Amino acid sequence: MIRDDRSIVIIGLKHCGKSSVARILAKHLRRPHYDTDNLLEELYFAEQGKRLNFREIYAKLGKQRFDQLQMSVLKNFFDRQHSGGFWPRLPLLSLGGGAGDLPEVGHLLDGENCLVVLLEENPELLFERISATGLPSFLSDAEGPEEAFLKFCRLSEQRLVRYRDWAEFRILCRDRGQEEVALELLQRIER
Ligand SMILES: Nc1ncnc2c1ncn2[C@@H]1O[C@H](COP(=O)(O)OP(=O)(O)OP(=O)(O)O)[C@@H](O)[C@H]1O
Ligand SMILES: O=C(O)C1=C[C@@H](O)[C@@H](O)[C@H](O)C1
Numbered sequence: 001m002i003r004d005d006r007s008i009v010i011i012g013l014k015h016c017g018k019s020s021v022a023r024i025l026a027k028h029l030r031r032p033h034y035d036t037d038n039l040l041e042e043l044y045f046a047e048q049g050k051r052l053n054f055r056e057i058y059a060k061l062g063k064q065r066f067d068q069l070q071m072s073v074l075k076n077f078f079d080r081q082h083s084g085g086f087w088p089r090l091p092l093l094s095l096g097g098g099a100g101d102l103p104e105v106g107h108l109l110d111g112e113n114c115l116v117v118l119l120e121e122n123p124e125l126l127f128e129r130i131s132a133t134g135l136p137s138f139l140s141d142a143e144g145p146e147e148a149f150l151k152f153c154r155l156s157e158q159r160l161v162r163y164r165d166w167a168e169f170r171i172l173c174r175d176r177g178q179e180e181v182a183l184e185l186l187q188r189i190e191r
């Protein structure tokens with residue numbers, strides 16, 4: 001049975017469905033849902049007084065500073081959890097796709113405080129999804145779509161090693177819709 005004293009953190013490669021699955025699950029479990037990309041937008045607004053979306057922030061600041069902001073967001077989240085700031089229901093948190101580049105994130109994902117779940121999907125399918133809305137900044141320096149795909153595959157391999165290490169368990173999405181994936185996840189955590 002799911003423990004109420006842990007938050008639930010959803011991790012995985014870009015566009016594997018972290019945010020949509022977390023949103024569905026949050027409704028079922030009646031827990032709040034946060035997403036690091038949105039929390040980062042709020043932090044940027046609080047610090048800079050300017051509303052930008054996370055893609056614009058990434059493009060403006062570059063990867064290193066974006067990653068620093070992402071770490072601040074995660075530290076704030078777990079500080080708030082430790083101080084009881086999420087009373088009465090601990091939230092679900094979906095992470096940005098680039099969190100897997102940061103080993104320090106793993107130190108924050110302590111199994112005592114959170115249940116970490118990995119959503120896995122075939123990188124080829126993910127690249128199709130990503131390309132449909134235009135390549136994000138972290139792939140846009142590639143010469144063409146083939147090079148961008150190779151870069152994505154290389155990154156995915158490295159990130160997956162970390163994600164598998166951090167996760168308590170993983171769900172293989174196998175091109176199923178978000179509802180179905182969320183349902184399997186729900187069954188796993190309520191077992
Ligand atoms: N299981 C799925 N089947 C089909 N499309 C999906 C699935 N999961 C996500 N998508 C689509 O992929 C896009 C990204 O979904 P979502 O924001 O939930 O993913 P994410 O993992 O949070 O992405 P990011 O890493 O960019 O934060 C959306 O257009 C969504 O509709
Ligand atoms: O996969 C990535 O590197 C990223 C994914 C997004 O969620 C954002 O966090 C940002 O665009 C970086």
Ligand SMILES: [Mg+2]
Pocket residue numbers: 018019020035037094095096097
């Ligand atoms: Mg997301």
